[in-house]
Amino acid sequence: MTIRLLGTGRCMPPTVLKNSEFVKTLDTSDEWIVKRTGIRERRIAKNETLLDIALGAARKAIENAPKRNGEDFPVDAVIATSATQEYHFPPLACQIGTALGLDGPFCMDVGATCSGFIYGLDAAAHYLNAGSAERVLVVSAEKLSALTDYTDRATCILFGDGAAAAVVSKGDKPYTSHLGCAPDTENCLYARAGEKLVMKGSGVYKFAVTVAPKAVEAVMKKASLTPGDIDWFILHQANIRIIESVIDRLQLDPAKVPITLDHYANPSSATIPLTLDLMREDGRLKPGQRILMLGFGAGLTYGASIMEV
Numbered sequence: 001m002t003i004r005l006l007g008t009g010r011c012m013p014p015t016v017l018k019n020s021e022f023v024k025t026l027d028t029s030d031e032w033i034v035k036r037t038g039i040r041e042r043r044i045a046k047n048e049t050l051l052d053i054a055l056g057a058a059r060k061a062i063e064n065a066p067k068r069n070g071e072d073f074p075v076d077a078v079i080a081t082s083a084t085q086e087y088h089f090p091p092l093a094c095q096i097g098t099a100l101g102l103d104g105p106f107c108m109d110v111g112a113t114c115s116g117f118i119y120g121l122d123a124a125a126h127y128l129n130a131g132s133a134e135r136v137l138v139v140s141a142e143k144l145s146a147l148t149d150y151t152d153r154a155t156c157i158l159f160g161d162g163a164a165a166a167v168v169s170k171g172d173k174p175y176t177s178h179l180g181c182a183p184d185t186e187n188c189l190y191a192r193a194g195e196k197l198v199m200k201g202s203g204v205y206k207f208a209v210t211v212a213p214k215a216v217e218a219v220m221k222k223a224s225l226t227p228g229d230i231d232w233f234i235l236h237q238a239n240i241r242i243i244e245s246v247i248d249r250l251q252l253d254p255a256k257v258p259i260t261l262d263h264y265a266n267p268s269s270a271t272i273p274l275t276l277d278l279m280r281e282d283g284r285l286k287p288g289q290r291i292l293m294l295g296f297g298a299g300l301t302y303g304a305s306i307m308e309v
């Protein structure tokens with residue numbers, strides 16, 4: 001299979017919630033949060049709906065994709081990912097399609113929590129390579145603040161809101177993926193309908209540090225590549241210590257592992273496209289570079305993929 005990244009975009013709500021805010025109501029400190037997680041601040045969608053931020057990201061990704069005959073080329077499909085849906089239905093992807101004025105493209109949601117973007121992109125790759133679509137918009141949008149219990153110091157510090165999107169087409173460079181699910185026998189991370197999220201942090205942590213290096217190794221093996229062949233390792237931004245453990249375990253060059261959780265914390269499935277978009281904007285991500293992306297989260301889901309940008 002092949003895939004080509006045509007455009008990316010993000011919409012991060014303007015309200016910044018710094019660690020110092022938590023100190024006012026909880027028994028915590030900026031020092032504890034930074035040391036245990038690497039997070040300094042996060043964005044919160046105070047006045048924006050999930051659709052507002054999803055649309056903002058979608059429009060920018062479409063704008064940034066190459067035009068055809070001077071016009072935005074309409075996408076053939078919209079795939080949305082969100083662990084924090086505001087509606088049981090219609091699907092977020094259909095809401096995005098309606099708001100963009102699309103009439104015809106198929107629109108669907110892919111639910112894979114924090115691995116959502118990797119799964120959404122993988123679905124896009126399959127549709128593109130089967131010839132079912134020419135350009136797919138993948139949008140990952142999250143409003144974790146709506147599900148967060150701000151009296152629980154062990155979870156509220158970790159999450160943030162935000163949306164990011166990518167427009168992809170079939171390409172001429174190989175795309176490889178490795179997706180999986182592990183049983184969550186201890187109910188480590190869940191949110192029942194209408195209730196706040198519940199997490200056993202140490203359980204998620206153990207799962208992440210075990211599965212992350214294995215998934216990275218598995219996708220590199222499938223693609224017959226080694227760490228030296230990869231320009232960027234774009235890892236889900238959950239906790240700096242999880243990222244550092246992957247770096248240690250696989251002896252990766254830390255300079256190849258971008259960090260965005262310091263300013264944006266963990267907006268679930270949006271962390272990976274957000275990092276991609278920030279890197280495209282600041283020029284770090286250059287055409288022809290090979291990236292490896294890794295997501296993991298509630299489910300327990302995980303997924304890794306390799307593509308050239």
Ligand code: UT7
Nearest residue numbers: 027028029032036114153154157201202204205238239297
């Ligand atoms: O996308 C996936 C989403 N979820 C995750 O990635 C979560 C992964 N897990 C983690 O990131 C870490 O487990 C946490 C950051 C949640 C917790 O860090 P930890 O080093 O595993 O701490 P711990 O759970 O072992 O707790 C150590 C202590 C406890 O106090 P006691 O029982 O030893 O007195 C906690 O109550 O730290 C306490 N604690 C805090 N103290 C100050 C927990 N949260 C805080 C806090 N400030 N915010």
